[in-house]
Amino acid sequence: xxxxxxxxxFTGPMGAGKTxxxxxxxxxxxxxxxxxxTDLEQCNKEMTTAGxxxxxxxxxDGFGVRLYGTPGQERFRFMWPxxxxxxxxxxxxxxxxxxxxxxxLAIYADAxxxxxxxxxxxxxxxxxxxxxxxxxxVTEKLANMGLxxxxxxxxxxxxxxxxxxxxxxxxxxxxxxxxxxxx
Amino acid sequence: MLVKPASHRFYARPALLHAxxxxxxxxxxxxxxxESVPEGMAARPLFELAWMTGAKHSDGLLPWLDPDSQFQLxxxxxxxxxxxxxxxxxxxxxxxxxxxxxxxxxxxxxxxEATFNHFLNACEISGLLVSERRRSAAQPTAVAMESQRxxxxxRGLRTRLGLS
Numbered sequence: 001x002x003x004x005x006x007x008x009x010f011t012g013p014m015g016a017g018k019t020x021x022x023x024x025x026x027x028x029x030x031x032x033x034x035x036x037x038t039d040l041e042q043c044n045k046e047m048t049t050a051g052x053x054x055x056x057x058x059x060x061d062g063f064g065v066r067l068y069g070t071p072g073q074e075r076f077r078f079m080w081p082x083x084x085x086x087x088x089x090x091x092x093x094x095x096x097x098x099x100x101x102x103x104x105l106a107i108y109a110d111a112x113x114x115x116x117x118x119x120x121x122x123x124x125x126x127x128x129x130x131x132x133x134x135x136x137x138v139t140e141k142l143a144n145m146g147l148x149x150x151x152x153x154x155x156x157x158x159x160x161x162x163x164x165x166x167x168x169x170x171x172x173x174x175x176x177x178x179x180x181x182x183x
Numbered sequence: 184m185l186v187k188p189a190s191h192r193f194y195a196r197p198a199l200l201h202a203x204x205x206x207x208x209x210x211x212x213x214x215x216x217x218e219s220v221p222e223g224m225a226a227r228p229l230f231e232l233a234w235m236t237g238a239k240h241s242d243g244l245l246p247w248l249d250p251d252s253q254f255q256l257x258x259x260x261x262x263x264x265x266x267x268x269x270x271x272x273x274x275x276x277x278x279x280x281x282x283x284x285x286x287x288x289x290x291x292x293x294x295x296e297a298t299f300n301h302f303l304n305a306c307e308i309s310g311l312l313v314s315e316r317r318r319s320a321a322q323p324t325a326v327a328m329e330s331q332r333x334x335x336x337x338r339g340l341r342t343r344l345g346l347s
Contacts, residue, residue, distance in 0.1 A: 006336050025344070059339035088333055132228040135261070136191075143258055148279040150272075152262040164262070167346050168272050170337050175276035177332055178291070 005064045008169065009084055010053070011112055012093035013104045014072030017125050017156035019053050021093060022067045024162040026055025033071075051076075052083060080111055089119035089169045089176075093156065096127040096134045105141055113147050119172035120147070123154040123165050185220055186213060186229065193232045194224040203232070206239030230309055234264045237305030244300045245307055252314040253282035254303060260311055269346075270294035271302055282315055 010018040023030040033051030053069030068083050070076075084090070090112045094104055105122075113120050122142070127134055131153075139151045150168050154161040185194040195203065202208035220226075237245075244250055256278040265271040273292040277283060283291075289299050306312040341347045 004336075006333055057340065057343060059336065059343050063336055063339055065336065065340050130226055132191075136228075139258060148256070148258050150259040150262060150275065163344055163346060164267055166344065167267070167269060167341075168262070168276075170341065170346075171269065171272040171276040173333060174273065174337060175280050177334075178277075179280055180332075 004062060005066060006088040007066045007068060007086055008166070009068050009070065009087040009090045009112070010093060011070040011080070011084075011090060011108055012072065013095065013098070013100075013108070015098075016072065016093035016095045016104075017123075017154075018069035018072065018093055021091070021123075021156040021162045021165070022053050022055040022069050024156065024159045025057060025067055025166065027058055028056065030055045030067075032069075052079065074107070077111075084112055084118075087118065089121070089173045091165050091169055092120060092122045093154075094122065094124050094138070096124040096131070096153070101134070101138075102141060105138055106145075109142060109145055109147060113145070113149070116147055116149075117176075119169060119176045120149045121165050121169045121172060122149060122151045123156070123161075124151065125154055125156055127153045184210070185216060185224065186232070188229065191229045192226050193229050194220050194226055196223055197225060200225065200227065203235050204239065206235075228261065230261055231264065233309040234260065234305045237308035238264075238301045241301065241304045245304050248303060248307060248312075248314060249316060250285055252316050253284050254278060254288065255282035255313045255315070256306060256311050257313055258311060260306065260309060264305070268298075270298060274299070274302055282313070 010021055012018055019030060019032055031054040033053075051071060053067075055067035057065040057067065059065065068087070070080055070083050092108050092112060094101060094108075098104065109120075112118060122138060124134060124138060135151050135153055142149055142151065149172070152161075152165060152168065154165060156162055184199055187193065199208065256275060259275050259279060265275065270292045271294070274288060274294060277288060277291055285299070288294070289296070292299075294302070303312060338347075
């Protein structure tokens with residue numbers, strides 16, 4: 001990672017929308033390492049990401065932003081710290097209708113929040129329009145872990161929703177950076 | 184409008200919700216009501232009513248808030264309440280990390296006075312605001328925000344994504 005680029009990491013369980021979110025932002029078609037999903041119990045979709053997703057947003061003067069998506073299956077967990085290394089911030093995507101939502105939250109928040117030191121935004125997908133309790137539940141669970149981070153109901157198929165996640169994360173990164181400068 | 188504190192919901196017809204959001208309605212005191220919710224009323228989170236009360240139905244800072252205090256948030260408000268406003272998102276990001284004074288918060292978030300007061304009021308009514316009367320050791324400035332490691336990249340990304 002050089003000084004003219006930075007990295008945003010998308011993480012979360014299978015089927016949470018990481019590949020879709022990165023594709024919404026990336027300049028070129030998202031590089032995905034999809035394979036046939038053999039874990040249909042966790043997520044009923046045909047293909048899933050085995051290695052990583054990668055996208056890139058080029059900025060002016062040769063600057064750029066790298067977008068990485070972690071593999072959703074826990075057996076590829078060994079890749080998480082590699083991908084998280086030097087990330088400016090993390091967007092955690094969760095499937096709001098999955099029965100293991102709370103378990104997923106605990107696993108991924110524990111793995112990526114770095115005790116609140118890494119700027120983090122949580123996006124919850126597949127929520128009914130009148131389902132307000134899921135966001136509250138996740139917010140409360142995170143607070144119990146000492147994590148006071150934004151939790152947003154999103155549909156990653158909508159670019160506006162993905163942009164809201166990014167804007168919220170950028171505000172988190174700015175606040176975090178400012179704190180670092182004063183230490 | 185009906186309020187059900189036990190389920191953290193309130194119910195209102197769309198026209199009233201719109202008026203509440205616009206701050207163009209005065210509510211009468213609540214009274215007990217035991218019948219079922221009439222048809223046509225939409226359920227909304229109670230947090231939203233508290234937020235709108237603070238944000239839309241107050242002028243200046245609430246009288247019991249000391250303007251010289253340092254302010255912090257106990258948690259993030261609902262994203263919907265922030266209406267995708269960058270100054271408000273920025274205030275939340277700053278205030279969930281530590282307590283800061285009004286002047287610093289306004290400079291860092293680039294939030295105008297009226298919006299800032301409404302935000303503090305809404306956080307207070309919603310039970311999210313923590314105020315303390317002490318000075319922080321370091322007073323961050325706008326210069327600090329501009330000279331961050333990622334400052335140029337963040338500005339560039341916002342421009343590139345149309346977030347500016």
